[in-house]
Amino acid sequence: LADLTTKFAGIHSPNPFWLASAPPTNTGEQVMRAFDAGWGGAVWKTIGEPITNVSSRYSSIDWNAQRMMGLNNIELITDRPIEVNLREIAEVKRRYPRHAVIASLMVESRREAWHEIVKRTEDAGADGLELNFGCPHGMSERGMGAAVGQVPEYTQRITEWVKEVARTPVLVKLTPNVTDIRVIARAARRAGADGLSAINTINSITGIDLSTFAPRPNVDGMSSHGGYCGPAVKPIALNMVQQVMADTVDGPPIPISGIGGIGNWQDAAEFLLLGCTSVQVCTAVMHYGYRIVQEMIDGLSNWMDANGFATLDDLRGKSLSKVTEWKHLNLNYKIVARIDEALCIGCQLCHIACWDGAHQCIHVDRVSGPIDGPVELHAKPREHGRERIAVTPIPKLDPPKAHIGPYATSLERIPRVDETECVGCNLCSLVCPVDDCITMVERPTGLAPETWAERTNAG
Amino acid sequence: LLTTHNSQFTTEIAQRFPDLHPALDACAAVVEANRCLNCFDAPCMGACPTHIDVPAFIRKIAAGNVTGSARTILDANVLGASCARVCPVDVLCEGACVLHGKRQKPIEIGRLQRFAMETFYDAGGRLALRQRQERSQRIACIGAGPASLACAAELRQQGFQVRVIDRRPLPGGLNTYGVAEYKLRAADSLREVEMVRNLGVDFEVCDIDAASLAVLEREFDAVFLGIGLGAMQRLEVAGADSVAGVGAVAGIGAAARIIDALKFIAAYKSGSPLSVGRRVVVIGAGNTAIDAACAAKRLGAETVTILYRRQRQNIPAFDFEYDHALREGVEFVWATLPTAIAAKNNGLELTCVAVKQDANGRLTPQPGSEFTIECDAVIPAIGQSPLLELLSQVPGITMDRGRVGIDRTTGQTANPKIFAGGDCVNGGREVVDAVADGKRAALGIAALLCNRQSARTEVPLG
Numbered sequence: 001l002a003d004l005t006t007k008f009a010g011i012h013s014p015n016p017f018w019l020a021s022a023p024p025t026n027t028g029e030q031v032m033r034a035f036d037a038g039w040g041g042a043v044w045k046t047i048g049e050p051i052t053n054v055s056s057r058y059s060s061i062d063w064n065a066q067r068m069m070g071l072n073n074i075e076l077i078t079d080r081p082i083e084v085n086l087r088e089i090a091e092v093k094r095r096y097p098r099h100a101v102i103a104s105l106m107v108e109s110r111r112e113a114w115h116e117i118v119k120r121t122e123d124a125g126a127d128g129l130e131l132n133f134g135c136p137h138g139m140s141e142r143g144m145g146a147a148v149g150q151v152p153e154y155t156q157r158i159t160e161w162v163k164e165v166a167r168t169p170v171l172v173k174l175t176p177n178v179t180d181i182r183v184i185a186r187a188a189r190r191a192g193a194d195g196l197s198a199i200n201t202i203n204s205i206t207g208i209d210l211s212t213f214a215p216r217p218n219v220d221g222m223s224s225h226g227g228y229c230g231p232a233v234k235p236i237a238l239n240m241v242q243q244v245m246a247d248t249v250d251g252p253p254i255p256i257s258g259i260g261g262i263g264n265w266q267d268a269a270e271f272l273l274l275g276c277t278s279v280q281v282c283t284a285v286m287h288y289g290y291r292i293v294q295e296m297i298d299g300l301s302n303w304m305d306a307n308g309f310a311t312l313d314d315l316r317g318k319s320l321s322k323v324t325e326w327k328h329l330n331l332n333y334k335i336v337a338r339i340d341e342a343l344c345i346g347c348q349l350c351h352i353a354c355w356d357g358a359h360q361c362i363h364v365d366r367v368s369g370p371i372d373g374p375v376e377l378h379a380k381p382r383e384h385g386r387e388r389i390a391v392t393p394i395p396k397l398d399p400p401k402a403h404i405g406p407y408a409t410s411l412e413r414i415p416r417v418d419e420t421e422c423v424g425c426n427l428c429s430l431v432c433p434v435d436d437c438i439t440m441v442e443r444p445t446g447l448a449p450e451t452w453a454e455r456t457n458a459g
Numbered sequence: 460l461l462t463t464h465n466s467q468f469t470t471e472i473a474q475r476f477p478d479l480h481p482a483l484d485a486c487a488a489v490v491e492a493n494r495c496l497n498c499f500d501a502p503c504m505g506a507c508p509t510h511i512d513v514p515a516f517i518r519k520i521a522a523g524n525v526t527g528s529a530r531t532i533l534d535a536n537v538l539g540a541s542c543a544r545v546c547p548v549d550v551l552c553e554g555a556c557v558l559h560g561k562r563q564k565p566i567e568i569g570r571l572q573r574f575a576m577e578t579f580y581d582a583g584g585r586l587a588l589r590q591r592q593e594r595s596q597r598i599a600c601i602g603a604g605p606a607s608l609a610c611a612a613e614l615r616q617q618g619f620q621v622r623v624i625d626r627r628p629l630p631g632g633l634n635t636y637g638v639a640e641y642k643l644r645a646a647d648s649l650r651e652v653e654m655v656r657n658l659g660v661d662f663e664v665c666d667i668d669a670a671s672l673a674v675l676e677r678e679f680d681a682v683f684l685g686i687g688l689g690a691m692q693r694l695e696v697a698g699a700d701s702v703a704g705v706g707a708v709a710g711i712g713a714a715a716r717i718i719d720a721l722k723f724i725a726a727y728k729s730g731s732p733l734s735v736g737r738r739v740v741v742i743g744a745g746n747t748a749i750d751a752a753c754a755a756k757r758l759g760a761e762t763v764t765i766l767y768r769r770q771r772q773n774i775p776a777f778d779f780e781y782d783h784a785l786r787e788g789v790e791f792v793w794a795t796l797p798t799a800i801a802a803k804n805n806g807l808e809l810t811c812v813a814v815k816q817d818a819n820g821r822l823t824p825q826p827g828s829e830f831t832i833e834c835d836a837v838i839p840a841i842g843q844s845p846l847l848e849l850l851s852q853v854p855g856i857t858m859d860r861g862r863v864g865i866d867r868t869t870g871q872t873a874n875p876k877i878f879a880g881g882d883c884v885n886g887g888r889e890v891v892d893a894v895a896d897g898k899r900a901a902l903g904i905a906a907l908l909c910n911r912q913s914a915r916t917e918v919p920l921g
Binding site for chain 1: 489490492493496497498499500501502504505506507508510521546547550551557558559560561773775867868885888889891892895899
């Protein structure tokens with residue numbers, strides 16, 4: 001059975017699934033329930049001088065009747081006294097010595113303030129520290145959070161202050177609200193950070209109430225931009241993790257804890273394949289509760305078993321070598337769309353997507369049999385259904401509708417790919433609602449692989 | 460109106476005939492709308508006789524634009540509300556849904572359409588006139604059923620002056636008088652009629668005969684015949700005359716013994732107190748027969764038996780109607796023909812004979828197989844007769860097997876001034892077919908009166 005134990009820059013946890021610093025890690029009581037549910041670690045809700053929050057703090061976007069595709073918050077760091085948080089950390093560590101408890105920290109940008117909070121937190125028994133340089137709302141207006149993380153010099157200086165006194169591993173949590181996240185990651189590395197966490201939430205306005213004209217969340221008629229997270233941000237997070245992990249400008253990368261839209265084992269596996277040592281989850285837990293970790297552990301283990309990965313080290317970063325710059329991609333690789341007529345249900349979404357959104361090479365013009373050979377033919381998409389008089393069929397009086405061809409779907413509704421025009425863009429296979437109905441198949445060009453870089457170098 | 464007839468009875472009807480299918484609430488509608496794939500050249504749209512842009516109206520529901528959704532429906536089918544309730548969607552839009560190909564439940568198009576339409580009407584929705592310019596030409600639509608309503612609405616939308624004339628006190632035709640109450644309440648039908656009236660269509664109650672039709676043809680620029688079919692065919696069995704008669708028109712009273720299915724349905728829907736007795740026999744197995752049988756059951760009959768001369772697989776009713784009848788507790792007796800009817804005790808005695816069907820479909824009564832059924836009421840539902848007497852006097856039109864001959868794409872009869880659609884043309888199909896006929900005829904009339912080619916390019920199938 002796959003071994004999920006995780007060692008992150010010296011921080012041990014039974015599995016790579018950590019709760020991100022957020023409402024699910026607000027109190028010791030919550031963190032202990034989370035550990036009971038199966039979570040391997042928890043990054044404590046950011047500790048600092050207690051703040052006052054507003055009421056009305058979250059908003060979300062739904063997509064296709066699914067709730068919380070993306071979640072936005074304007075909540076600040078902990079609103080509980082530092083000593084209460086530290087007392088609870090000590091209690092959790094006493095009861096759960098093998099789980100990882102990482103304290104997220106944010107104080108004003110003074111050396112003494114950072115020194116003091118680091119010492120107190122480590123005295124309480126935290127396994128590591130995560131410097132919150134990423135919170136994009138509220139705290140940044142007070143010179144903390146993203147206000148630090150958006151300036152490489154500030155990031156470096158404060159990380160250095162922390163490293164002056166820290167005895168446990170120090171993680172710097174990166175904000176995505178920058179032009180090039182690698183610049184900030186390098187600053188953290190230069191300062192001696194032991195690891196990184198990425199990404200923090202993305203600046204967002206989730207939407208506007210069309211009856212009040214006020215954005216959400218509505219705080220007494222007004223709103224403010226917040227931090228965006230949830231399934232919608234995963235692709236952005238994956239890209240930023242890859243950028244940081246592939247960056248060797250200042251030496252080899254340091255361990256990274258992946259964050260951003262992780263809700264199941266597949267999401268987690270993707271972050272691990274891009275080099276993450278652990279992953280952090282928040283929105284999915286805010287949606288469904290701690291229990292979801294069971295599926296994540298089970299799913300990841302099964303997938304590892306099926307692929308012969310005994311430990312996480314066996315798979316970590318395996319996809320990094322498969323990401324490159326565009327100029328190194330093979331220009332002589334050609335694929336075309338193939339429609340499996342036996343699976344096609346005749347929705348013709350590939351046809352209209354190709355026509356209006358791609359390269360006008362999928363046609364609805366079949367009248368009989370399979371198409372032999374490429375046919376150059378263009379006809380504007382037409383809604384044939386409206387051109388015919390239709391009546392309610394009466395079995396006794398009306399012959400059954402004509403069905404052409406050997407497939408379940410009548411041939412005139414099964415689109416045809418004109419391979420001579422197909423550029424292999426994938427769009428049709430993306431919109432097709434039937435699994436495996438449209439596949440992209442390779443058409444050997446007979447040409448040796450050639451990249452743009454090679455072509456331009458050759459002159 | 461219907462409700463003034465006998466409010467206590469109307470309440471009772473409402474209790475006995477609750478909606479067959481529950482409405483979708485707003486949340487469920489959005490979830491269901493989001494299942495829709497938004498097919499291009501969607502088969503559901505092609506299967507709908509009125510070619511409602513189903514993906515478009517469903518997408519608008521998903522986007523919270525229910526008013527726009529309703530307008531999309533009404534743009535294609537002005538009776539979108541009643542069609543949402545009465546259409547046999549299994550053989551139309553939902554039957555054509557591509558999700559069948561994925562072994563998934565089709566999109567519940569009927570219920571989504573009903574959600575959009577009822578939300579629209581409940582909010583007091585009214586249809587704005589497309590065309591602001593008035594045209595002077597006048598068109599008379601004979602009959603106030605779905606075909607005429609659709610024709611009138613479309614013509615009015617194009618600025619023509621339209622009068623709808625019907626012999627019944629309430630407009631709406633079979634939508635008002637002939638649809639099972641658990642599918643479509645008369646009040647719902649009248650709500651739709653009101654919307655058509657609000658477009659500026661005149662309604663007149665008048666029994667049209669050949670002479671008055673000739674006057675209309677002279678005075679109006681075009682005439683649309685949406686007169687439907689005539690009375691139900693009489694049950695031709697020995698003794699039928701002796702027990703028919705009293706009470707048969709007003710509904711089944713204590714003395715009534717035989718009442719045809721349409722009169723029976725119209726009577727209970729109109730609020731006439733009905734007592735159907737304990738045992739009811741319905742003759743025929745079409746959709747109307749099933750409506751009547753289920754109604755008799757809901758009106759208190761202990762046993763309701765449908766007699767049909769052929770076998771289960773030959774019934775004209777849709778499969779889902781047959782299944783529904785079974786669920787309501789209706790019994791079926793196959794391959795049986797009534798031969799005589801007589802008063803007995805306080806009820807009726809129906810003499811029947813078993814019949815055999817040969818390979819050519821010919822029926823032969825089986826000697827010696829006679830048996831009797833005692834019952835309190837007999838409801839023949841063996842089809843409506845065409846209005847041959849009236850139609851035969853309309854100059855210039857042609858008849859084909861009891862149906863008015865038309866050009867399918869324009870609805871025009873052999874008399875260029877007269878157009879026709881609905882049951883009188885198709886022999887009796889669905890509301891949505893009548894609406895489609897009416898709309899096509901309206902476009903044909905508009906093209907004629909504006910001296911231009913028909914805007915429609917629809918071509919007959921096959």
